[in-house]
Amino acid sequence: MSAKDVRTHIMLDLEIAAHPLKHNPAIIQIGAIHFDIETGEVLKTFSIDINLESCIESGLITDSDTLQWLEKNVPDTLSASQNSKVALQIALKRLTTWLSSCHKSNQVSIKTNYPAARFDPTDLQVMIWAYGSTQDCRWMESAYKAADLRKPWMYYNDLCVRTYCEAAFSITGRNIRREVDKTFVGKKHDAIDDCKHQILYLTKCRDALRGLQGSAIAPVPVGPISESSVKRPRTVLDDNRSRMGLD
Template sequence: MRDLMIDIETLGTKPGSVILSIGAVTFDALTGEFGEEFYASINPASATKAGLTIDAATVQWWMEQSEEARRSAFAGDRQVGGVLAEFSTYVRRTCADRVWAKPPSFDLVLIESAFQACGMETPWHYRSPRDCRTLFDLTGTTQPSVGIAHNALDDAKAQAMGVIEAYGRFGPQA
């Protein structure tokens, strides 16, 4: 598939913050076809051992979210390095030309920081990131709701659906 949507849930808003979960889905923005999914929850203690940090304000924000969202976000029992290695393999296997996030200046930057903390290379080319929030603004598209808000995979699917709708507004020449 040509497109890859990535979403993360974190314990901070700055590069170097703990990542709780990563969700991703391949899709084709022109045809609307969906492909392979990725979802993994990370043990926050393993992330702090890797040097990632926790922000108290973000923890407070999580306390205000739904029980379903918290249960999903804090269910991680996997080590951060193992999840990032598996995610890197997934990303490389997709061969996506466009790596989407809402926005890349958050999700992708925080993941890149986690890769760096774990001594790993970022698995996408620096020219690949795309911002679906900008696309939604330009086309007047509203992202649909899918599943549980703040579940990384559900949010990735919803964002991908929004990109597909936005591309549809451009017509067949997109």
């Protein structure tokens, strides 16, 4: 039987004001969802519109083509950013606080549901999922640097939904993204609704992979792979783990 995945799983989606190939685009909206990796259940949500000018002042970039696209396709999102009172640094601090609260609540749940279990610290990390290995997580890295803040999760805890879907396709032969894309609940390019859609990709792929083993649950990797030798600085999320007595 496979190990229980007790990590804190977060789905992330950003709306940006520059071409997605740029590593440091202005971020106009952050959406994040703490979810149950086994079921896809939404546990907590985070959404914030960031003042566009504050991003530019911090050194993040825009381009005219993307701004025109936003104005045409999601004018409300662009307007919300232009009129937002929340500067980039404040938005990122709020995200960090929210991530810490998700991690803490997950630890409480673990201690309640598995009172006799002892987990290695690497089993309890915050894992950040996004759609694309070189997009949202990389943009967040640039944003935290621009705001002179420390990103509250480690680089090796960035996970890619697109890669997971491709792996599921190569193993099962099913194009699960195409199946899921037949229906979109909510509004496209709304960060929270996009997060929910990405969670659906992930859970459908997991179900398909599990189906290959009948009733058995497909093993889930617990903790970062081959990272035991990496010496990492403590983060606010580690501090929460210590306070909960789970180190």
